[in-house]
Ligand SMILES: [Zn+2]
């Protein structure tokens with residue numbers, strides 16, 4: 440197995456593409472953004488490993504985001520490779536117009552619900568429009584579901600659905616090697632965005648926390664993330680991220696206590712300050728995910744675009760499951 444790192448100036452930093460080539464088949468896990476220079480980079484990096492893009496047999500996608508799925512269409516055009524992606528994300532990767540429109544309408548609706556001011560909403564829509572082409576050409580996508588297995592050069596990769604950051608986010612678990620390719624389910628640095636990164640996810644924080652528990656339960660030796668370096672203690676990292684979210688919920692409760700009824704936009708501003716670019720989506724999305732979680736648990740109440748505390752001094756820890764692991768795995772590098 441080899442790792443190729445591709446440039447990505449818009450999102451979370453360099454993207455990892457994993458090349459499974461230890462046998463007759465050439466399989467990639469994820470692709471990069473659909474920029475000509477990144478395509479060229481992928482071509483060069485594959486050539487350095489003795490491969491041609493035209494020889495790719497299959498691409499397994501962890502989720503639909505353009506920094507992971509962008510080049511899938513171009514790879515398919517060149518090679519006829521099959522593109523595999525979870526059924527929840529398949530219509531977006533396939534460029535299904537109704538699904539794309541639905542996602543954009545839903546975004547617009549959420550931006551209003553989050554109390555985003557008009558000018559910032561326009562700025563964000565413009566930003567998202569400008570970067571639409573990073574999603575690349577549509578491809579023929581073969582959907583899979585949780586538990587499906589892929590036999591690759593003698594390895595068995597099992598699809599483990601981990602929704603939250605994206606509706607279809609899936610890790611590919613190789614039980615034999617005790618390793619998992621996790622996309623953006625957990626990252627070595629930062630907590631993957633929930634709430635903004637895929638507005639289609641219902642109960643984004645609740646589903647993400649359930650996915651973290653599933654990863655803790657899976658407990659692979661090693662995780663290969665979509666960005667940055669390998670994670671040597673994936674369960675510990677998942678538990679650390681879960682505790683970050685408990686802490687963030689405490690901060691959200693503090694904001695509501697201090698400021699009174701607030702929109703996700705206002706809570707985001709209090710937590711993260713003034714935001715630009717993709718963060719205009721991620722900041723209030725994250726605040727919304729936490730406020731929604733508080734409302735689901737009866738701790739806060741939503742009135743229009745604002746959330747107010749029902750319980751002024753909630754036991755925040757009780758709103759989250761206990762990860763059962765004390766280890767702290769933070770980024771050092
Ligand atoms: Zn992502």
Ligand SMILES: [Zn+2]
Nearest residue numbers: 451506623665
């Ligand atoms: Zn990513």
